[in-house]
Amino acid sequence: MNDEKADMPPEKDSAPLPADPVAAGAPAAEATPAEPEPDPQVDPPPSSWRPPEKKKTTVIAIVAIALVAVLAVLFAWKLPPFAGGAERTDNAYVRGRVTVISPQVSGYVTSVPVQDFAEVKAGQVLATIDDRIYRARVAQAEANVAAQQASLANSAQAQRSREVATNSQDAGVANAQAQLTRAEADMRRARKLVADGSISTREFDQTRAALLAAQAALQQARASRAIGTQDVRTVVVGRAGLEASVAAAKAQLRLAQIDLDNTVIRAPTDGQLSEIGVRQGAYVSAGTQLLSVVPHNVWVIANFKEAQTGKMAVGQRARFSVDALGGAELTGRIENLSPAAGSEFAVLKADNATGNFVKVAQRIAVRIAIDPKQPLARRLRPGMSVEAHVDTNSGPRR
Structure with missing residues (x-):
């Protein structure tokens, strides 16, 4: 065991504890209260930096920018003092008299x-x-006109012939009248002679028969004269029909000529x-449909909501920006307003006679004439989309 302790590394000396002066018998010093150190996070030291003072011109510029910004917002939202001075719509298009050629x-x-x-x-x-077929039709119509005119001329000749025959019949009537006069004179003499017996009864009867024959001849001549008069009238009446035929033939000729011209x-x-x-x-x-011809005379049709047209009138100034020209603006004036809303010209009318009714703002078309002498106006084409603005404070009001 001693060997194991010898083999173990020597332990580090622990830090010596501070000596207690009281325990060491040193005389105790009088305790003085220590001041707490300031916390920089709780009570930061006072700083001497201050923001630089703005110049008067800078303040004026800031105020001016703020005022312009406020005015721009008021103008964009059409708030006072810009409210009611102009009406705009993007439901507007360039129009023209596009003619379809057929x-x-x-x-x-x-x-x-x-x-x-x-x-x-x-x-x-x-x-x-x-045009070969149509030229042939014209020639055929011309021949028909010639035939009808010939018939009309023949009618005129027939009238003259009938009138000459009537003159001959007048002479026949005069001859019959003369024969009747002679027969009547013979009859008067015969009556006197037969009374005194100068002539026989047979001669008297012959004279009477001659008188009757003369009377009949006169009646026949007069009847022939009346027939001749009616023949002349028949020719005259028939001529009206022939003149109508000539007019019809000429009309057919004109139609054929029109068809030929239309080739x-x-x-x-x-x-x-x-x-x-x-x-x-x-x-x-x-x-x-073969093609179309587009004249250079164009105008703008702007479809405003009905509430926007309350102050619009003919002659008021307008301007419009064209999408196809990069938003370039052109000017014009109101030329006319539609007599009815667009729904009135629809083929299928909306039926609002039901319980479910939703009010929909109608559109009134306003025609804007483009001011002359604008270079960009020559680039306008029918069908282009534009954004129209109308100044309702300019010109007359309704």
């Missing part, structure tokens, strides 16, 4: 002398259709073409 006749397209998006003038040829399709007005939808050699029928 043929009025059917046939094969023989030529298309224009290109996509080309500028055209009024009357310029856009396409042509094979050449022309631009109705100045403008720019859309994409060409027909090619040479294609067969088209009447009403087939």
